[in-house]
Amino acid sequence: MGEAFLEVxxxxxxxxxxxxxxxxxxxxxxxEILGLIGPNGAGKTTLVRLITGxxxxxxxxxxxxxxxITGKKTWDIVNRGIACTFQNMRPFRRLPIIANVMVSCxxxxxxxxxxxxxxxxAKAMDALEFAGISxxxxxxxxxxxxxxLKRLEVARxxxxxxxxxILDEPFGGLSPAETELMAKSIHRLHKGGRFGRLHSEGxxxxxxxxKLQQLMKxxxxxxxxxxxxxxxxxTPVEIVNNSKVIEAYxxxxxx
Amino acid sequence: xxxxxxxxxxxxxxxxxxxxxxxxxxxxVVFFLFLLLLPVFTNNQYTLRIFTLTCIFAIxxxxxDLLSGFTGxxxxxxxxxxxxxxxxxxxxxxxxxxxxxxxxxxxxLVAVLAGLIIGIPCLRLRGTYLALTTLAFPIILMGFVFAFxxxxxxxxxxxxxxxIARSRVTNYYIVAGLMFGLCTIMWKITDSNTGxxxxxxxxxxxxxxxxxxxxTRYKLLAFCLSGFFAGIAGGLYAHFMRIAGPSTLEVxxxxxxxxxxxxxxxxxxxxxxxxxxxxxxxxxxxxxWQEYRTLMFACVLIVILLYxxxxxxxxxxxxxxxxxxxxxxxxxxxxxxxxxxxASLE
Numbered sequence: 001m002g003e004a005f006l007e008v009x010x011x012x013x014x015x016x017x018x019x020x021x022x023x024x025x026x027x028x029x030x031x032e033i034l035g036l037i038g039p040n041g042a043g044k045t046t047l048v049r050l051i052t053g054x055x056x057x058x059x060x061x062x063x064x065x066x067x068x069i070t071g072k073k074t075w076d077i078v079n080r081g082i083a084c085t086f087q088n089m090r091p092f093r094r095l096p097i098i099a100n101v102m103v104s105c106x107x108x109x110x111x112x113x114x115x116x117x118x119x120x121x122a123k124a125m126d127a128l129e130f131a132g133i134s135x136x137x138x139x140x141x142x143x144x145x146x147x148x149l150k151r152l153e154v155a156r157x158x159x160x161x162x163x164x165x166i167l168d169e170p171f172g173g174l175s176p177a178e179t180e181l182m183a184k185s186i187h188r189l190h191k192g193g194r195f196g197r198l199h200s201e202g203x204x205x206x207x208x209x210x211k212l213q214q215l216m217k218x219x220x221x222x223x224x225x226x227x228x229x230x231x232x233x234x235t236p237v238e239i240v241n242n243s244k245v246i247e248a249y250x251x252x253x254x255x
Numbered sequence: 256x257x258x259x260x261x262x263x264x265x266x267x268x269x270x271x272x273x274x275x276x277x278x279x280x281x282x283x284v285v286f287f288l289f290l291l292l293l294p295v296f297t298n299n300q301y302t303l304r305i306f307t308l309t310c311i312f313a314i315x316x317x318x319x320d321l322l323s324g325f326t327g328x329x330x331x332x333x334x335x336x337x338x339x340x341x342x343x344x345x346x347x348x349x350x351x352x353x354x355x356x357x358x359x360x361x362x363x364l365v366a367v368l369a370g371l372i373i374g375i376p377c378l379r380l381r382g383t384y385l386a387l388t389t390l391a392f393p394i395i396l397m398g399f400v401f402a403f404x405x406x407x408x409x410x411x412x413x414x415x416x417x418x419i420a421r422s423r424v425t426n427y428y429i430v431a432g433l434m435f436g437l438c439t440i441m442w443k444i445t446d447s448n449t450g451x452x453x454x455x456x457x458x459x460x461x462x463x464x465x466x467x468x469x470x471t472r473y474k475l476l477a478f479c480l481s482g483f484f485a486g487i488a489g490g491l492y493a494h495f496m497r498i499a500g501p502s503t504l505e506v507x508x509x510x511x512x513x514x515x516x517x518x519x520x521x522x523x524x525x526x527x528x529x530x531x532x533x534x535x536x537x538x539x540x541x542x543x544w545q546e547y548r549t550l551m552f553a554c555v556l557i558v559i560l561l562y563x564x565x566x567x568x569x570x571x572x573x574x575x576x577x578x579x580x581x582x583x584x585x586x587x588x589x590x591x592x593x594x595x596x597x598a599s600l601e
Contacts, residue, residue: 052465078467086465092458095451096583103455106448107467120448138583160467 004063005030005204006051006082006164011060013046013228020046022228024060028164033190033205035219035236037212039248043228044208045087048166051206052084053077064164079109081201083162085153087169087208091141098137100152101127104159113161113199124159126196130185131155146173150182158189158198165189165203171211183214190218216240224248276594278575278587283525286532290431294424307427307495309535310434314488316515316527317438322481323513324521325445326474327457329382332389333512335373335396336366336482338504340489345413345499346406355419359490366486367479374478378471393504400501412500419494430491434528437484442524444480453477454522518559520566529568 004027013021020043028034036044049055051062053074062070069077078084083104092100101124104110110123128134131151136144144152150173157165170186171179192202209215215222216236224232224239226248232239239245274280293306319333344362347353353361373392377385400407407413420426444450452473455463463470493499502508519530537555541548563570576585577600579593586594591601 054461054465073469074461074464075467075469078465083467084465086462090459090462090465092455092462094458095454099451099454102448102451103463103468104466106452108469109467156462156466 003029005032005065006206007061007063008047008051009061009063011047011050011062012058013043013050013055014058019228021050021057024225024228024230026223026230026233028204028206030163030204031202032220033186033207033218035215035222036206036208036225037210037215037222037239038225042225044225045168046228047225048084048168048206048208051077052082052166075107078160078162079107081109081163082166083157083160083164083203084166085150085157085168085170087172089146089149089153091144091149091152093140093142095141096138097133097141097144097152098124098128100141101155101159104156107160110160119197123197124155126198127155127159128152130158130189130195130198132181132185147175147178150174154182154185158200161199161201162203163201164206166206166208168208169210170207171209171214179211179214183218187218276587277585279572279585287435290435294427300423303423303427305536305539307423307430308492309532310427310430311488311491311495312512312515312535313434313528313531314437314491315485316512316519316531317441317524318481318484318488319512320516320521320524320527321441321445321453321484322477324516324523324527325450325453325457326477328378328474328477329386330389330481330509331386331513332373332392332394332509333481333485334504334506334508335369335389335393336485337489337492337508338393338396338499338501339369339482340366340486341493341499341503342400342407342413342489343486344490345416345493348416348494349413355417355490355494359419359487359494362490362493363483363486366482366489368482369486370478370482371475374475377478378474390506390509393509394506397501397504400504408500410501412498412502413493414498416493416497416499418497419491426495430495433487433491437487438524438528441480441484445522445524449473449476457522514556518556518567520569523566523569526566526568530566533567 006028008024008026011021011024024047038044046055050057053072057070061068064080064082069080092103098121102120105120105124125134125137128137131154133148133151133155141152150170154167154170170182174182189200190202190205192200207215207219219236222234222236222239223230224245231248232242232245234242274284294303315337319330323329340362343365344358347358347361348355373389377388380388401409418426419429445453452463452468456470456473460470489503492503515530515534516527518534519528520526538552541551559567575588577588578585579596579598579600581598582593582596584593584595586600592599
């Protein structure tokens with residue numbers, strides 16, 4: 001594993017009597033795709049929300065590119081190079097799909113990057129093209145299906161050209177064929193390069209997912225969370241064979 | 256001569272290809288011509304006065320829409336900006352002897368300052384809490400007005416302010432021209448990239464923040480822009496009425512603005528402007544039945560809101576125009592194919 005790109009140290013978050021995130025420590029390398037799995041209520045989304053500044057941690061520290069981002073505002077964290085998608089999609093329903101992505105293109109980070117920054121619409125269109133919904137660019141976001149909303153979330157996130165992309169259940173609500181396509185897109189994005197006017201830094205990724213087979217294919221490393229605590233950390237093969245994981249998450253038997 | 260001919264031909268081309276194709280644009284042009292020619296058809300001072308005031312309130316209603324309609328920051332104390340603009344223009348004119356062309360923009364700038372002062376603490380609040388807090392600010396300012404009568408004129412207000420122009424017709428044309436100009440600027444703002452962010456903030460503020468946009472800055476910008484335009488309206492009101500009194504800060508003024516905007520259709524700019532041009536003269540017309548005035552006004556409001564929840568003007572627009580399902584260009588409702596992409600509209 002390379003040098004730590006994102007470092008989470010001793011992170012804690014409590015809601016009333018419930019410890020949602022309990023002394024979590026992990027790091028992500030620059031070229032890595034990290035899978036984050038765990039049963040429902042394990043604290044995965046809370047952990048992501050702490051990293052992106054949507055929630056404030058009770059204690060602990062988060063370093064991104066060796067700089068402290070704990071307690072920073074969400075928009076500030078995004079402008080430092082971390083983008084995320086939401087598990088429960090949050091589109092701007094009464095705005096056209098292209099305008100949804102244009103909001104991300106208007107962030108200071110996105111405005112600073114790219115050669116054609118004045119053509120915000122063109123850049124937004126390229127993000128939609130990448131996500132595979134450019135043909136519906138002028139429709140209102142309220143008309144999109146569940147699967148297309150997931151794509152819109154991804155398009156919005158990549159429009160800021162992030163260096164760390166956090167995807168919360170990107171395959172949720174997608175058909176097997178769509179899932180396959182999305183997995184390929186994620187892999188292509190991770191490799192980096194130029195997609196029209198959009199430049200992919202080849203971002204490191206944290207992917208929360210319940211479709212384990214698909215996740216195992218694209219993730220380099222997997223962390224398993226249960227009751228807010230990391231119970232396993234290793235390669236997909238190690239995780240599959242880890243008895244704690246089988247007991248807590250996968251149930252008995254083999255996958 | 257050739258140049259004039261060129262521009263006349265260009266004007267006709269634009270009218271033919273861009274205006275006549277859509278009823279809503281024709282209505283805007285007719286409305287513009289109506290305002291332009293009104294003094295030609297009537298010499299009645301009272302009518303001109305009503306329409307001058309209507310233009311001033313149209314700016315005020317559109318400025319509320321810019322803030323509350325577009326960004327969703329419900330402001331129940333919009334009279335604050337109006338009052339601050341009126342008092343600032345009146346004081347600078349009376350005490351510093353600034354002419355109206357300087358005191359009115361100054362009123363707008365002081366209202367921007369007021370926008371910053373109330374915006375910074377209020378932006379931590381949302382929804383009803385924000386609405387109720389903003390409601391308090393004009394009342395607080397009214398307290399100051401009564402507390403310092405030497406400076407503010409107390410209950411009587413500041414009177415003896417210079418007119419915008421000597422003639423009532425000139426007054427009317429200046430105010431109507433400003434109304435058109437300022438409303439166009441507001442509409443352009445909402446149609447720009449900033450407008451997209453305003454829209455998005457109303458839809459889901461957290462998602463905007465997660466897109467890397469500093470929403471606090473944009474909300475503050477909305478407060479300041481809205482304050483500026485409302486302040487200009489206040490300054491115009493003070494110079495037109497030649498008085499800046501506590502009535503400009505009254506709660507009823509704040510709610511009247513909300514009624515106009517909701518009646519016309521929020522987040523449109525043209526809706527509140529159109530609503531003021533219907534409701535303000537209507538209220539004056541109903542003066543003849545003084546006892547039933549408020550009742551009839553309320554009935555009109557209820558009927559509109561019951562049957563047209565998005566407001567009168569978006570409803571009308573949807574009746575006379577249809578949107579092409581393919582290219583999203585608007586067409587006259589009677590067309591069967593899109594005027595741009597030829598897609599079927601049935």
